[in-house]
Each structure stands twice: as structure tokens, then as C-alpha cells.
Amino acid sequence: MPALYSARRAASTRRAALPLLLRFPSFSTDRAMIADCREHAMTNAESKQQSKPQTAITPTRADNYAEWYQQVVRAADLAENSPVRGCMVIKPWGYAIWEHMQRVLDGMFKATGHVNAYFPIFIPVSFLEKEAAHVDGFAKECAVVTHHRLTADKNGKLIPTGELEEPLVVRPTSETIIGASFAKWVESYRDLPLLINQWANVVRWEMRTRLFLRTAEFLWQEGHTAHATADEAxxxxxxxxxxxxxxxxxxxxxxxxxxxxxxxxxxPGAVDTFCIEAMMQDRKALQAGTSHFLGQNFAKASDIKFLDQSGTLQHAWTTSWGVSTRLVGALIMTHSDDDGLVLPPKLAPAHVVIMPVLHKPETAQQVMDYCQSLAKELRGLTYAGVPVRVELDTRDIRGGDKVWGWIKKGVPIRVEVGPRDMEADSVFMGRRDKGHKEKSAVKRADFLASVTAILDEIQNSLFERAKAHRAQHTQKVETKDELVRYFTPKKAGSDNEPTEIHGGFALARFAMDAAAEAKLKDDLGVTVRCIPLEGSDDPGPCVLTGKPATKRVVFAKAY
RNA sequence: CGGGGUGUAGCUCAGCUUGGCUAGAGCGCUUGCUUCGGGAGCAAGAGGUCGCAGGUUCAAAUCCUGUCACCCCGACCA
Incomplete structure (x- = not known):
């Protein structure tokens, strides 16, 4: 299918060609003429396209990364825009990925002693006001509820009435509302630590949104804990x-x-913030999770106090930590290719898709039975601690559409089973981490015996590939000039053109000078992503100021 | 929020500059036939408040004003 991008190119060619032709009176605006002209344009675009390998997603990552991302989300049927500005509808395939993330993370939280609870979505503004830095940080992006009733006017229009005495903020984060509960729950050191997690939605009224990466409403998990000592927190x-x-x-x-x-x-409000930073395929950094040591800031704001063993009343020490549906965006941008989504097996909604080839009616039932039994046996296997997830695609659609549909959805292993395979007692297998033509026949028994190992192999190959990509685009930078050069695209994007992929992670010494950091952000759009916890000690002159620095930090452009 | 762009069938777009027959194409969809280890071929068919609201006009997809949404570049932002 000559999809979106080539069609657009053809359109621009057409536009250029038309006026010339229309000058000749004999040609007028004849439909046939236009159609003819259109065909020419198409042919040009197509022949141009044939020089590159054809991909299921257009444009490719190299051509237009941001557009590619959106097309992958759509092609894999992960999510779509909603009628509500800045909010997304997460579709079943996308939500399934999130569910697997939730399942795994929730298990990890439980294993570290946390329990789930739920707190209100509405936070009185007075709560948010309690912590000064917190107010500054979130005030600009809050959705505020001011009324509690709708009344129909003469024309049937619904008008908000019944103004609230105190406006309610739709939670952008829950430190303050959870703090109010913690204050009630904590009296003695015996009540500590308090280890709570909440799965919820939050709202931050963002200016510019992108599916999964930054939306006005998103889903996340927020852990909130209170401890008796700073060390413990x-x-x-x-x-x-x-x-x-x-x-x-x-x-x-x-x-x-x-x-x-x-x-x-x-x-805003934390004493120290820690994070995990990942590199996307366009070499930009994406903060994939954060964990905050809040000191006693929120304990003081919310009055979380306890009597310690010596009978002294003191404020508790709190933490908070979270990851969101943004991780789905991170997953997409880490592994997917120009043929669509690529999923790591451990989080894939389906590990294996079985596609029966049912051309001949006389063998159709047998092939179906064969596939059913294969699916059943696969489901009896265990991968990464859970039953193998199998999709049996019996839809009556063309084989090619079916195969490409699953490629675009990123399923790790595809098997096609037709009468010939059945007779040979084998399956025809393709892997998402390899080329779509690299398919091979595998004996059914061998497939069953090796499938979990193959899933592991795919999981590992994706990780290794991502690591190699990051290593390739990470380098030490010693001077300001070098830093500027590293983060300056060769060809600046114009008003409508996206900027070319450039830069990466620059490891450079930094003297933690906030003003210099802010200026760098203004000038280049580059920020300090983090001060790595490991291996960052390397005394020398700061790359920005020349002042003595003790550590190398990660500089990058970021999402 | 500033600059630029786009909104026409499920999708991608043409038509708009210069207003004028019943608003088109490709893909997708439905039906039939052919094909069948593959992103099929032929034929017939369904599908559109031209983003929305005003205005100009005998006449608006087309011109004007407003508005909403989306995209790109910024600003902002865990």
C-alpha cells in the first residue's frame, strides 16, 4: 500500500506540475488530464520509493521520527486521540501492554513490602498550598473543579452551578492528599514504616501532548512511604x-x-530526586521513572508526626516514586522499527500468534484442529513465570494482511500452519527481531521444546540491541565547543520540518552550576539528565564554566 | 501561550488561487466470480452535515470573520 508519506510527496509533485499544464487552453481543466497528471506523479513517487526497501510504516524513523512514532502507535492499534483535548483513548492492545507492566511492577512492590490503597482524585487547593515548592511546580498545570451541579437554561444548555466553597484540584500527584491520611495513621514509631502504593490516573494540563509520552491525563502508579529516620527513607x-x-x-x-x-x-518539594534515564532511537533521553527522598518537607506540610522510642515527638521522613503509561511510549521508541511495533516478550500481550493457512476446504478442519492443539500445548508452557500467551488468528482475511498486521503489532513469534506443514508435522516460524522474510520450517516438537528459549533469546537480543545503540551514541565531551557541536544539527529544521536526528548522551564534567545549566537549556535545548550513581567520579574542569568539577554527568536533549 | 501548517468518505489525499452541473481518486469496506504458502485480479455496490458557527452572494468545500481540533518549531513541563 503506498501509504501516507509517498502520497504526500506525490501531492506536492502534482501541485507543481498542474499550473504549467493549465496554461494551454486546449487542455483546460479536463478531468482526464488531471487524472493523467496524477498518475505521472504517482509513478515518480513510486519509482523513487523502490530505491529504498519498502516498509510497513511510512515515514521511516530516519525520514521523520515524530511522525513515525505516531504511525507506529496507530498501526499497532495502541491508542488514539479522544474528543477531549490532550487526552488519549488507550485501545485494547495498548492497554494490554500496560496491564502486563502493572502486573509485573505490582508484584515487585508487594515483594518489597508495599500494599495498595486508593485516595481521592480531588484535592482541595488548600492542600496543594501547604508545600511552597510544590505549589510552584504544579500550579500552572492544574485542572480545577469549581462547581458540583449542572442546570439547564432555556435552550437546554447545561450551565455549571452550585459553586464549591473550596475549589478542588484534579490530582496532578498525591503527596498532599495521602499526607493527610498518613497524618492520621501515624502516631507511634510502631506505625512506621508505612509503605503504600496507589494505581491511579492523574491530570496535568500540558501545552503540547503526544500519545503516551505526554498527555493531559495519564495512568500511573505512585508509591508513598513514611519512615522513622532519614536513613531508612x-x-x-x-x-x-x-x-x-x-x-x-x-x-x-x-x-x-x-x-x-x-x-x-x-x-517540586523533594530534597533529592533520583531517576532512570533511557535513550530513545532518536537519541533523545526519556525519564522512565523517578524516586524522591522528600525529607521532612511533606511531613511538616501534612503534619505527619510520631512519638519515637525516647518519647520525643518528631516528623516522619517520606518518599514517593512513580512510573506511568509513558513507559509504553518508551517501549515503542526503544525497540520498534520501520515495520512497526517490536515488543519484548516479557511484556507482549501475545508471545506467539498462530495463523492457520486454510485455503483448501477439505483440509481446513484438520489444520484448525492441529492449530488448536498446538495453541493448547503452548499455553501449557511457562515463560517468565506465566503461561505462554497465544493468539490463534482464525479471521477470514488474506494471509498477507494477517501476517503484516501482527508484524505491526509487534508479536515476538509468528507461526503459520498450513496443510503442508501439518503433513510434515511442522510449523513455519518467523521472529519479530529478525527480517520478515527470514522464516523457516520447524518440527512441531522442536518448536514446542524451544519456544520459551526463543522468547528469551528475543528478549535478550532486544536488550543487547538497545544497549549497543546507546553505546554508539554516548561519548565523553571535554570542551564547551565540542558540546555545542555535538548537539547542533547539521541542517536546522525549518518552520515545518522536523529537526534531523543528532546528538546523543554527552558525558561531561559539570560543576553543578544552576545558572550555567539554565543557559545551556536556553541556548541548545540540552539539559543535565542525571548525575549517574555509578562511575561518574572524574575530577577536572567543568565543561560549561571551567570551574573544578568532581563528576561527569549526562547531558542530552530530552522528552 | 507565540510562529507555521492542516482539517473534504473508515484511511491517505485531490478539488479552493479564479465561487457555478449530482463533490472526486486510491486504499479499505460489502457482494459475486477467479486466485490462493500470501500485503491478489475482475465486476458490481455501500459510504460525505466538505471540522464547527456566523457573514458576503442569485449561488460557498471554494471568499471573509470567529471558533475548535490535530501536526511541526518554540515557550512551558518529571
């Missing part, structure tokens, strides 16, 4: 950061750098 903060890194690398197959945020990038 710090240990908790780091423990959950480790959980996130473990999840990112071992389930999402997405390599991450664990690090600390600079002052400028810190969570």
Missing part, C-alpha cells in the same frame, strides 16, 4: 529506584542509567 528511595531499573532492563529490555537529578530538574 533514603534506603527506601534507592530500593525503589533499583526496582524500576530492574523492571526497565529485565522486562522492558530497555537499558537505563540510574542517577540523581540536579537542582533544576528536581521534583
Amino acid at each position: 533514603r534506603v527506601e528511595t534507592m530500593k525503589m529506584l533499583d526496582v524500576y531499573a530492574d523492571f526497565a532492563e529485565n522486562f522492558m529490555a530497555m537499558p537505563v542509567i540510574k542517577g540523581q537529578k540536579t537542582e533544576g530538574e528536581r521534583f
